[in-house]
Amino acid sequence: MPGSSSALHPPAGPPGGQTPILKIEDLHLRFGGLAALAGVGFEVAFGVIQAIIGPNGAGKTCILNCICRFYHPQRGRVIFMGQDISRLPTHAVAGLGIARSFQNIELFKGMTVLDNIKLGRHAHLKSGFLSGGLYLGKARREEMAVRAEIEEKIIDLLEIESIRKKVVGALPYGLQKRVELARALAMKPKLLLLDEPMAGMNLEETEDMARFILDINQEWGVTVVLIEHDMGVVMDISDDVVVLDFGTKIAQGPPAAVARNPHVIQAYLGADDAAHSKLGV
Numbered sequence: 001m002p003g004s005s006s007a008l009h010p011p012a013g014p015p016g017g018q019t020p021i022l023k024i025e026d027l028h029l030r031f032g033g034l035a036a037l038a039g040v041g042f043e044v045a046f047g048v049i050q051a052i053i054g055p056n057g058a059g060k061t062c063i064l065n066c067i068c069r070f071y072h073p074q075r076g077r078v079i080f081m082g083q084d085i086s087r088l089p090t091h092a093v094a095g096l097g098i099a100r101s102f103q104n105i106e107l108f109k110g111m112t113v114l115d116n117i118k119l120g121r122h123a124h125l126k127s128g129f130l131s132g133g134l135y136l137g138k139a140r141r142e143e144m145a146v147r148a149e150i151e152e153k154i155i156d157l158l159e160i161e162s163i164r165k166k167v168v169g170a171l172p173y174g175l176q177k178r179v180e181l182a183r184a185l186a187m188k189p190k191l192l193l194l195d196e197p198m199a200g201m202n203l204e205e206t207e208d209m210a211r212f213i214l215d216i217n218q219e220w221g222v223t224v225v226l227i228e229h230d231m232g233v234v235m236d237i238s239d240d241v242v243v244l245d246f247g248t249k250i251a252q253g254p255p256a257a258v259a260r261n262p263h264v265i266q267a268y269l270g271a272d273d274a275a276h277s278k279l280g281v
């Protein structure tokens with residue numbers, strides 16, 4: 001929906017100048033003797049799909065957890081739209097417009113698709129939970145507007161109209177992942193953090209998910225940070241790739257350049273034929 005001025009469609013560009021939407025500065029995160037992050041730093045430009053790749057245990061999810069403030073790094077900063085968010089509580093980070101999905105689905109399995117999506121939207125309602133729960137005045141109008149927004153935009157975009165009243169736990173895995181994405185979108189994010197959104201999906205589900213991520217990015221102007229092991233997807237849809245290994249950044253650049261980088265081939269997959277074919281080089 002290019003050109004729409006809906007609140008669901010934040011501007012793709014920065015508020016002024018070339019400030020990146022996200023700056024990760026010198027993050028250090030230790031668990032006992034293990035250095036999960038050992039001085040990671042990179043920038044994410046407004047409006048891009050930024051991939052983060054690397055072998056198992058490289059520190060990818062730890063970075064998302066530091067951004068969302070689930071983890072508290074011993075050193076370093078996270079700057080979002082020019083603001084240092086390194087000391088904010090988790091809910092305040094969400095309120096600024098950072099939403100995420102998880103490696104393992106984190107939905108309310110006994111609730112319907114629509115109710116799960118609405119829970120994401122509550123972070124942005126101006127009226128409190130109590131009045132909202134009683135459906136009074138302004139709260140009710142807001143709730144109705146929210147419903148219309150959700151139904152017309154998110155459900156439509158993610159093609160989940162036919163399952164909106166279904167209980168989430170009864171849905172196939174691929175659809176649950178889609179609902180999780182819908183709930184994250186309901187927060188009206190400026191920045192969407194996706195942790196392996198294609199994990200466990202078949203080819204068709206993977207292609208659908210890739211298309212949805214592209215639509216969210218290109219039509220709605222949402223900047224996306226994507227952790228993904230499926231190299232085909234990473235090469236196809238990302239604008240820029242950060243490569244981690246042992247908690248440090250070993251490369252960053254356009255997908256094709258990163259895929260040819262000998263350090264990446266060596267460190268990420270091992271310098272064998274399988275690595276070359278997996279990276280498409």
Ligand SMILES: Nc1ncnc2c1ncn2[C@@H]1O[C@H](COP(=O)(O)OP(=O)(O)OP(=O)(O)O)[C@@H](O)[C@H]1O
Nearest residue numbers: 031034035036054055056057058059060061062063
């Ligand atoms: N809460 C924790 N307590 C202890 N160690 C942790 C914790 N969270 C992460 N780690 C460790 O930090 C390292 C980096 O973990 P992380 O989950 O960021 O890796 P990853 O790159 O996302 O890996 P994968 O691709 O397997 O998901 C791993 O060795 C992991 O075991």
